Amino acid sequence: MATTLQPGTETSSKQRNLVDMNWDPITRIVGSLGIFTKIDFDNREVAECYSTSSIFRGYSIFMKGKDPRDAHFITSRICGICGDNHATCAVYAQNMAFGVKTPPLGEWIINLGEAAEYMFDHNIFQDNLVGVDFCEQMVKETNPGVFSKAESTPAAHASAHGYRTIADIMRALNPFTGEFYRETLQVSRLTREMFCLMEGRHVHPSTLYPGGTGTVATIQLFTDYLVRLMKYVEFMKKVVPLHDDLFDFFYEALPGYEKVGQRRILLGCWGSFNDPNSCDYTYKNMGHWGRDMFVTPGVVVDGQLVTNDLIDINLGIRILLGSSYYQDWQNSGETFVTTDPAGNPVDKRHPWNQTTVPQPQKRDFKGRYTWVMSPRWYDKRTGDYLALDTGGGPIARLWSTALSGLVDIGYIKATGKSVVINLPKTALLPEAQFEWKIPQWSNAIERDRARTYFQAYAAAAALYFVEQALKELYAGNTKTWNEFEVPQDAIGCGFHEAVRGVLSHHVVIRDGKIANYHPYPPTPWNGSPRDVYGTPGPYEDAVQNTPIFEENGRDKFKGIDIMRAVRSFDPCLPCGVHMYLGEGKVLQTHHVPMFGVER
């Protein structure tokens, strides 16, 4: 890995014919993402990749001076598919700053809402957005040879999901006309109903507050949720084996496909689902209650768990610039927080001390080319600023949870090397057990596979949460919200998992108003540009050196392998990636600049 290269450093180079290929916007994601590449068609690989976002909105700027109680209502609007993750994370940060703890029933309600969000969002993304990259129409257009093979390849788990061959699965994924596509769209509605039961509205919830929820907790609430959940559990018994068959087929049909979207194993997970028996929202105890979350936080480097302590995780966050349209704050910005509540020093590049000053300018791929900043995690063992990715969320969550081996709730058990998910009998199907095993690679296929397993994980966790909520209700504990007072001066932080990965909110309150607020969702981590040290962001890194398996030549090139690599991260920028097909011009350069991408 190349964390210390200076910007613009050229390593290289054999003479290569590189063709500019751009996809702007990249569709079937949320937000505005452009992917600009240089492709080496002779050697069938991507040589360079730049990721750019075309929207700036300025949350950190317009939140200054606002009432701190408004933070979750405002920040929900950052994201149109996981806004509730933001609202929840903001509530966690508010709770810490206000010194209030959600009553247990309120906490279970939030967990049930968030579980429904994972069930919904992974489901619609996997099978209505990503799935199209694996559908009959797409595979026929990009790899007709692979589609012929799919026609004659029986699906190993046909009895579980009902599709006889891999081609049958691909046909079922065709947009709108495919049977499974339409079924998953309908399931995405069922799960959103579950979400609305707990958090009021999707995608910007109405019933979350600092201190708890306004959701009226009755027996009916949990019955309405549970009957829908059990339909989803039954659906999972078909969906997990279906995706295993589909993804295993790609390894088999296209030897070497594990290299698509592959990058070094650098994963971050900030933990999800607080345990009200442990979480008191105090900073000093954060390491302890963080480990008690029902998805365990962790930083995983080269397959090893570096830490699962949220205080360590917090202190390691650095926001770097280098290729983004902002003014630096290192020397000019105010230092809001010099030490954390545990007495540890807080870096000037930490979100608590960040000052956002936009500088709109022309896009220049040799200089600044995006509105996204470059969050990195400082590894104090090595001094590296690690470009952690989330792999779209699930792969990092499962990897981190598996390695820590802490979660053990019957429906789910983390073993140290895998995560076992136990699903109960449903209307038509018997009990089922799925085991997600730590994969060999952090690549496109494994990110996509983990997504399916995490859908089952979320459902299994929800079964546990319903039981816990009902226990509270049966015991007469109906309180869902606790009163609080807004302090004049305070700081807070919230750690959560947005659907597509790590999410943190950092707030500084002065004179009873927001003095500084910086949310860090997964997309800045994954979609970041080259930082000041020249280290590319994860999309860039994963796409660079991705081999090209597409059968089309330059003139009809769709870039399907690149699309699969990018979409495996579940991009969420509210913008896209554009591709110019067949119009790419051959670059005149002989020495090809390759911004440090040694592996």
Place this chain on the structure above:
Amino acid sequence: MAPEKASTMATHKPPAVSDVHILWITAGLSCDGDSVSVTAAEQPSIEDVLLGAVPGLPKVHLHNPVLAYENGSEFMKFFYDGEAGRLDPFVLVVEGSIPNEKIKQEGYWAALGTDQKTGQPITTCEWIDRLAPKALAVVCAGTCATYGGIHAMAGNPTGCMGLADYLGWNWRSKAGIPIVNVPGCPVQPDNFMETVLYLLYQAAGLAPMIPLDDKLRPTWLFGKTVHEGCDRGAYYEQGDFAEDYGSAKCLVKLGCWGPVVNCNVTKRGWMRGIGGCPNVGGICIGCTMPGFPDKFMPFMDEPPGSSLSTAMIGGYGRLIRALRGITNTTVNKEPKWRHPGSHLNTGYRPHTY
């Protein structure tokens, strides 16, 4: 006459136009939450409209970046075709607030696609300027596009606004249709799809001009207030107000603006009647309104006007509540003649038993 043809004649009147395209720009300052919300709609659903499950509709072609099969230039082709008049008729949907690109020297706040000559992004404003004059109708999805919304709050750096602020409130499409605003943060799924359905019916020659109020909202969706549709309204009438957020009572003293906000969410729910705002414990923060968010902040404070109205209704409400309590006790008792034993006390006089 062939039976198939007869059947076609009897069940399906050909629409005035055979095909309608929907060009959907999510590249305002948005979160794409309106596109995502619309995938939740079932009355009608997107697939109902695209697959022709609603009678009388023209064939609809949707070009939305969240759902599109195509990528990059293959996707952008439809926008260039729209600009060049090769995609007629089309409905333009705008999602996200419109930034002010004139307040800075260079660069962009919001863009869609890349100009192949300059290599620079094409701003969203540029696309609106190109496409709005060619559109059959322009629909704003969500409060950002309609009135500016969250990203247009005080202290924002982009100077953004709603589409009607940008194009002018008296703007008319080439077909004479005003901008159609469907506010909501995000837009209520069925409210949006139903509005699109109406416009498709209008395009098909089956419906008259869409009825809009002076804020350009469909009147049948936004003519009532949240409070008028709220199932907690009776608590208000009885002067019975929630004191904590987990309560099932009226939330007006805790920051609910429902009595003065135009929105049908309490009546319609969020999906299949499930969810909503004050009806399920979430204060109304006015997210459908032109004054959102600034005029409703801080959200969790009691709206200034409600201290007067709740005080006035308090005395009446408490009295009525007490009287209803008495009557409620009475009607909770069965009439005295429902008992076992040898006597009949129902008032019936038997002739022979």
